[in-house]
Amino acid sequence: MAASEELASAVADLSERSGHAFQISPQVVPGTNLYVVHTNDHDFRAAYTVERGVLGFRVPGNFPDAGPEDNFFIAPVDTKLRSADAVRNSIDLNRAGRAEGYVTGSALGTMRVLVFSWHLWNAVPWNRKKHTLMDHYTHCIRRFEMAENG
Amino acid sequence: MALSTSKMALPLGHLAEEVHIAATRTVWRKIAERLQAEAPNEACSFVLVRPSRGRRRVTAILGEILWPRPGEVVATPERLELSADYITRALEAAIDAGPMAGVCLVHTHPSSRWGRGVGAFSPRDDWYEKRLFPTMTMDRAGCLCASVVIGSEGDVDARVWWRDGSNVMTQAAQAIRIVGPELTILETSASPWKDHPDPSVMDRSTRLWGKQGRKRMQNLRIGVAGVGGTGSLSTFALATMGVGKLSLWDKDIGKKENRHRTVGITADFVGRSKVEALQAMARCVATADPFEVEAVEDWATSEESLQRLKDCDLIFCCVDKFAPRVPLNDLAYLHLIPTIDMASWMHADQQQRIDALVTHAHVWSPGIPCAWCRGTLSSHLLTQEAQGVQRGIERRVAYGLPAEAIDGVEPSVLPLNMLGVSLALMQFLQVALKITSRTPNDLKFFLPEWELDESDLPAQTDCICVTSIGVGDTVRIRPVTVE
Numbered sequence: 001m002a003a004s005e006e007l008a009s010a011v012a013d014l015s016e017r018s019g020h021a022f023q024i025s026p027q028v029v030p031g032t033n034l035y036v037v038h039t040n041d042h043d044f045r046a047a048y049t050v051e052r053g054v055l056g057f058r059v060p061g062n063f064p065d066a067g068p069e070d071n072f073f074i075a076p077v078d079t080k081l082r083s084a085d086a087v088r089n090s091i092d093l094n095r096a097g098r099a100e101g102y103v104t105g106s107a108l109g110t111m112r113v114l115v116f117s118w119h120l121w122n123a124v125p126w127n128r129k130k131h132t133l134m135d136h137y138t139h140c141i142r143r144f145e146m147a148e149n150g
Numbered sequence: 151m152a153l154s155t156s157k158m159a160l161p162l163g164h165l166a167e168e169v170h171i172a173a174t175r176t177v178w179r180k181i182a183e184r185l186q187a188e189a190p191n192e193a194c195s196f197v198l199v200r201p202s203r204g205r206r207r208v209t210a211i212l213g214e215i216l217w218p219r220p221g222e223v224v225a226t227p228e229r230l231e232l233s234a235d236y237i238t239r240a241l242e243a244a245i246d247a248g249p250m251a252g253v254c255l256v257h258t259h260p261s262s263r264w265g266r267g268v269g270a271f272s273p274r275d276d277w278y279e280k281r282l283f284p285t286m287t288m289d290r291a292g293c294l295c296a297s298v299v300i301g302s303e304g305d306v307d308a309r310v311w312w313r314d315g316s317n318v319m320t321q322a323a324q325a326i327r328i329v330g331p332e333l334t335i336l337e338t339s340a341s342p343w344k345d346h347p348d349p350s351v352m353d354r355s356t357r358l359w360g361k362q363g364r365k366r367m368q369n370l371r372i373g374v375a376g377v378g379g380t381g382s383l384s385t386f387a388l389a390t391m392g393v394g395k396l397s398l399w400d401k402d403i404g405k406k407e408n409r410h411r412t413v414g415i416t417a418d419f420v421g422r423s424k425v426e427a428l429q430a431m432a433r434c435v436a437t438a439d440p441f442e443v444e445a446v447e448d449w450a451t452s453e454e455s456l457q458r459l460k461d462c463d464l465i466f467c468c469v470d471k472f473a474p475r476v477p478l479n480d481l482a483y484l485h486l487i488p489t490i491d492m493a494s495w496m497h498a499d500q501q502q503r504i505d506a507l508v509t510h511a512h513v514w515s516p517g518i519p520c521a522w523c524r525g526t527l528s529s530h531l532l533t534q535e536a537q538g539v540q541r542g543i544e545r546r547v548a549y550g551l552p553a554e555a556i557d558g559v560e561p562s563v564l565p566l567n568m569l570g571v572s573l574a575l576m577q578f579l580q581v582a583l584k585i586t587s588r589t590p591n592d593l594k595f596f597l598p599e600w601e602l603d604e605s606d607l608p609a610q611t612d613c614i615c616v617t618s619i620g621v622g623d624t625v626r627i628r629p630v631t632v633e
Contacts, residue, residue, distance in 0.1 A: 006628065031539035033473075062630060065476045066532030071544040099547040101540075117548030126529040129612070 002026060003035050007063045011037055014133040022056075025106035034058040034069065036106035037133070042074075045145065048093075050079040054108065057140065059133070067126025068133065072140040073102060073113040116143070160276055163312070163319025168207035168461070171254070171296055171308045171323050172486045174516045174619055175330025177212055181256050182300055184217075189260030189267075189302065191225040194218070194232070196240035199252045200622035201294040202485045204460030209327070210296040210310050211486055211620045212254055214247075216240050227262045229274070232282075241286055244293065250624050252295035252311075253286055255279070261302040269301025270339060271309070283311040284318045298326065307338045329486040330517040331589035332581050333464060335366065343369040347439050352392055359583040364392065366582060368438050371395035373462035375450030375478060377428045378402065379567040380492050380574070381468030382412040385428045386435060387575055388466075394438035397462060399450035400424045411564045423447045451477045451630040460485055464582060466574065467491040467514075472527060472535050477627045479521045482514035483615045484625055488581050489514040491521065492570040496561045496597075507597035509566055511573035513581055513589055520615035524592045524607055569595060 003011075003024050014037070015022045025036040038056025054075040060066035077098050081091040088094065096114040103113055173181075177197070185193040196216040202209040222236035244251045257275075259267030271279075279297055286295050295311040308323035322340035327333065337343055345365045346352055356364045372393050374381050377400045388396060404415040404424045414431035415424065425445035432443045448455050451474040459465060459481060467478045467489050475491065482489040494509035514520050521527040534541055541556055573593050579585045592605035609616050618625055 033536040060536030097547040117544040
């Protein structure tokens with residue numbers, strides 16, 4: 001089933017306001033009621049080994065009553081830090097894990113993605129009457145930029 | 151509105167099989183008390199109206215009261231004269247409220263030297279309204295207008311007015327629903343309500359709720375959204391208790407594994423639709439006469455079903471999931487249809503003992519905080535539910551743990567369902583028949599504490615249950631279909 005008009009409209013608004021061409025999956029991820037919203041060409045942090053790639057998140061079909069998931073993803077999955085994180089002594093991205101079947105149903109197909117989980121909305125719960133996908137995206141980017149501080 | 155001896159022919163039309171007027175208890179009290187306080191003079195006020203269009207019923211919902219300003223109405227015990235300024239102000243308010251909004255003229259017939267004031271339209275009322283409503287509906291084909299007359303003893307009559315092409319039509323309203331923590335239904339001269347033809351068969355329950363209560367049960371239309379664990383028991387109880395009209399919704403097929411925790415799905419109905427099974431059961435146990443039960447093989451929250459639910463006087467919300475509760479909660483407040491929600495959650499430890507159980511029954515109706523205010527619904531819960539078999543995945547994959555598929559199926563047993571339904575039925579008796587002085591807030595029963603608790607959470611000031619009460623079809627409710 002295609003996404004609701006509300007969700008499709010929210011994604012169009014996100015694309016316009018963010019300047020990135022976000023697209024929405026034509027169907028939900030199997031076994032869920034989540035649509036994949038992603039852009040293929042998003043700039044990554046300068047500290048990463050990959051300069052640009054996929055960035056997205058998943059949004060329930062009953063958006064905006066239900067908010068986006070408390071996380072986001074990037075691809076390719078072999079994106080690393082150019083130099084080791086001093087705290088962890090690792091070039092792996094902090095708090096990001098590889099997931100399979102996460103974006104099934106979207107144009108990304110069976111691609112594995114790196115899922116970041118930072119409990120984005122814990123401080124401010126999603127407000128169905130106020131928040132937009134642009135708010136969620138802004139939170140994602142804010143956390144993305146301070147990844148190794150989290 | 152004063153006296154005349156000649157009877158006017160009104161432009162009668164057919165808007166719907168049933169026509170109701172509805173108001174919150176707060177709005178109705180304000181109107182009735184203030185206008186009746188003007189006795190022995192007649193009194194009137196315009197009130198904004200918004201439509202709620204069901205499949206067989208159209209309801210005109212009364213909203214903001216446009217009290218007359220000094221000099222806008224001249225009132226005597228025999229007549230009212232409305233100024234052009236007042237009419238213009240009311241019309242402009244309706245236009246500002248959107249294309250569906252109309253106005254209702256509410257006026258009183260107080261007691262006078264000729265005797266008590268009767269809640270019935272006089273020939274002069276007919277004459278006046280036949281001239282007023284063409285103006286009020288001019289170039290506004292989508293709006294619904296209404297008029298109500300209140301007698302000195304609270305008796306009422308009402309009708310709706312609308313534009314059909316170049317003509318203005320009217321149809322008598324059959325009832326006025328006054329909706330708050332309890333539901334009061336005032337019959338009009340066009341009321342089709344009838345008492346049970348053999349009251350003796352209802353003797354024991356009539357001793358609690360009286361003849362009026364028996365008549366109300368006989369004529370109420372109650373929707374049951376979902377006829378699984380709690381919905382099947384609710385249907386059984388409502389039919390047995392003497393409710394005259396039931397509408398049942400469910401798209402599921404009865405399975406043999408449903409039978410140990412539901413009623414009505416006999417072996418014959420395994421593999422057939424659940425609503426068909428429950429329709430047959432309801433007919434077997436019904437005590438109302440006549441009794442009508444319709445079975446709708448669809449989710450209660452599809453676009454089509456949400457429209458049909460507007461035909462109901464009261465709804466039992468017996469759905470499994472959180473997502474369909476959103477539109478049903480909205481429907482209760484936007485369309486003034488009291489809804490009783492029930493749900494259970496149970497967890498057993500490794501020794502198969504219950505370590506956590508809660509079953510709740512909650513009235514959603516103006517004057518009582520809604521599911522969002524109570525925390526029964528939250529965006530977080532809805533997002534979790536949408537994750538389905540991947541629930542909690544962000545807590546695993548982001549930390550390098552493999553995703554674990556879950557089926558999300560919780561325990562369910564008949565006594566637990568019965569407990570929730572019993573709480574809901576007690577709330578139903580309170581809402582429909584006012585068996586005590588107060589309607590409780592959300593009731594929850596907890597194990598292993600064996601405690602019954604009443605929530606004291608207040609309504610949130612910016613919630614739809616405060617800001618959007620009675621707005622009817624002017625705000626769209628998003629349908630939800632859960633496959």
